[in-house]
Amino acid sequence: MSTTHDRPADSVRVFAPTGMLGAGFAESTVERALALGADVISVDGGSTDSGPAYLGASKPKTTAAAVARDLRSLLKAAARADIPLIVGSCGTSGTDSGVDWVAGLAAQVMAEEGLDLRVARIYSEQSAVDLKEHLSAGRIHPLPPLGQLTAETLQSCTHIVGAMGHEPIVEALQSGAQVVFAGRATDTAIAAAYPLIKGMPAGPTWHMAKIVECGGQCTTNPRAGGVLATVDAQGFEIEPLDTDAACTPTSVAAHMLYETVNPFRMREPDGELDVSDATYVALDDRRVRVEGSRFHVAEQHTIKLEGARLSGYETISFSAIRDPLVLGDLGRWSALMRTIITERVGQTLGLSTDEYAFDLRLYGHNAVLDELEPETGPPREVAVMLLVSAADQATATAVAKVANPLMLHLPTPDMDYLPSFAFATSPAEIERGAAYEFVLNHVVESPTPTSLFRIEMGETR
Template identity: 40%
Template sequence: MGTRILIPSGALGLGYDKAALNRAVEAKPDLIAIDGGSTDSGPSYLGRGVSKYATESTKIEWQGLIEARAAAGCPLVIGTAGTCGTDSTVDWLYNITLEILSDLGQSAKIARLYSEQDPAKIAQTPLSPLSAAPHVDAGTIQNCTHIVALAGAEQIQTALNTGADIIIAGRTTDTAIIAALPLQNGNHAGAAWHGAKIGECGALCATNPQSGVILVDFDDTGFTVTPMADGAKATPHTLSAHMLYENSDPFILFEPGGHLDVTRATYTAIDDTSVRVTGSQWEPSDTYTVKLEGARIAGFQTILMVLLRDAHYVSNAQIWCDDIIAKHATKVADRLGLDPATWHAELQIIGRNANLGTLEQRTLDASELGVLAILTAPDQATANTLGKMMNPYLLHHPLTQEEEQPTFAFPFSPAEIDRGAAYKFVLHHVMALVDPMDAFRLVVTDV
């Protein structure tokens, strides 16, 4: 039997084309699948266990999908709920779901798949580092505020087998929520994983990436991708290019339980809109492993922003910044006596090299630059003190002693803005499981 998956968007929170969604629902999908997040926005969301998206906006989009699920008569699955997939964000979206069902007067069976791990237990668990993984010890792991394991297709299948109408999953791989049902239905395994990879970001694999909605049809030999928005088209190029998205190898994709190999995949346009793909292969592994993501507090930060417009300072901005960093460090040592290893200050030149730093190769003329100061310390009070000691330099520091004292522009008052805790990722490791559900919990509720 074939399997039709409706993917409304690359993530809940990005929006979707309502007309295209209605068109896709009329095509009678077997499942609606949408991603809820990723690590794209940095470690803070995992570290704090919160979503990057506003509750009010999320509720509107999620209600549209719950209504679509009811109209289609099929399950609705979201993976990595609430950006980071912690237990707290699963519960956050579950509570939103309860409000929506109450507003609509609907009933539903809801399955919640929890992915969060106990840091103390993980500290005692054998882990295997992935490429470029940081060194970790038991203390580092125990200091993580949140650790999640990335669920694969097997955990989603367990949730589907409960007969749930709505599945709210914690951290999952982006592909798992799409591949699970085709695999369960006995469709081609290579096609299931490859189609899931191509479809994970909705219409990003099409010529109108902002439209969101696509259908992916899986069968015994391959899969077909069809964008649903007016004017959106899939082409062999747009589909094959997506294998490079968030993936260092354009032919190999690792997942729990094996890897996808698309070396021999063939992409064929079957009409002006749809593309058919065959030849993908799934290679099972001997050991079932899941990736772990963990975040811990790296310090507390205070930031300041100053604007440079004088041409003399714009052209010598890096020299100006380097001199301020040196003089600020001397003042901190003299007046606070802080161990240099316990705090950090940096000045990023916004508009010149703030993104790539010393790797920047472009030389562009600018009429105005922003300089962002970032002070990091073990506690917020010290970070704020460091920021206040940086303040006078950013306001008046001259390039030379011979020139008149300059004045630069602070866009905010007070100039010092306390950011609070700053987090960093500390895990890029996998752990082996005997049973795929060993690291996960499933709770099913009739609402």
């Protein structure tokens, strides 16, 4: 691979094949990206979207076979085109073991394919001991809705990661890496790093990176595959790689609404993207050009911290109701269910309500919107999910077993017969195991943009 990472360029073409490594993409879109002159491949490997368990347990949500399949295609493409491949938030949550997991799969693929690429691993896990020092020095600040952080909360976390900006990735590339496997990173940093090396302006680069972060989600057919974005001194152009999909001004602009507090501003570790004056113009029926984006450098570089801790153990069970009398007043029925479960758990297990917790969710009625549900008429059928949590698995399952006959037969007070509902599984109780909760949504002032991260350069394989 060439070592011209620092060579100035008139434009840089960024290929984003999919929104998440392991989600899959058509091989034809990879071929089209290379034919159009892609300069770098950028793909996100994770997210917090699926909840705290993946960070708390440091386990990926994607299967190894799917990740290996995507890596095989992208590693071969990077080698053939002599361009970098950058993967961020490896292993879903970006923990150190997640980086090693993805890098290990890549090593196996490269050995099978006879590829000789130099790999960098960037680790983003943070030590609670080190963070306590930052906390004592007043360098950690809360983000809404959380309040001030305590040392005890830091210590309770099973894993803590810091979301890196582009700078550690830049350092790895400038050190000769051809493939970068990064721990937790902002979704945009992985796409912004290479254009910034090549001298592209920060405003268009960060805006482009935000739009391509989810691959084809900024197109009229999000399932069709990835996109190619070309950044230059004045702005950027973007097009889908599936010939049946299109980018429109609306589909591109709309992605600034995705996962942002403010659709016109977005904070990165080293500053803030400002698209309040951006313009979106259709170049033809498939391509869009964007200009007018700006980037305001912050006085203080900060790194967002994400941490999860064990919250207990969970057991769930499902039953289904079609009885019209029960469905006619589900609020009354569910209130009765909650009361009787609490009473019987106390009678049979001797547990107080501070020793366990349960939730009753009525899918098909109001399980998603709760009191905001606009539909007022009775549903035709409802799935009842009982979710029990406790400090240990045995207690959670015991509570669910006490609730078992109620989940199958509980009548309303005015019913003169015993209804029968239907369990979804046998046995009805499903032990989910350990459950986790997010407890960190804070930023730490970083001494330098790279000091909280560790880069390991590997030999070519």
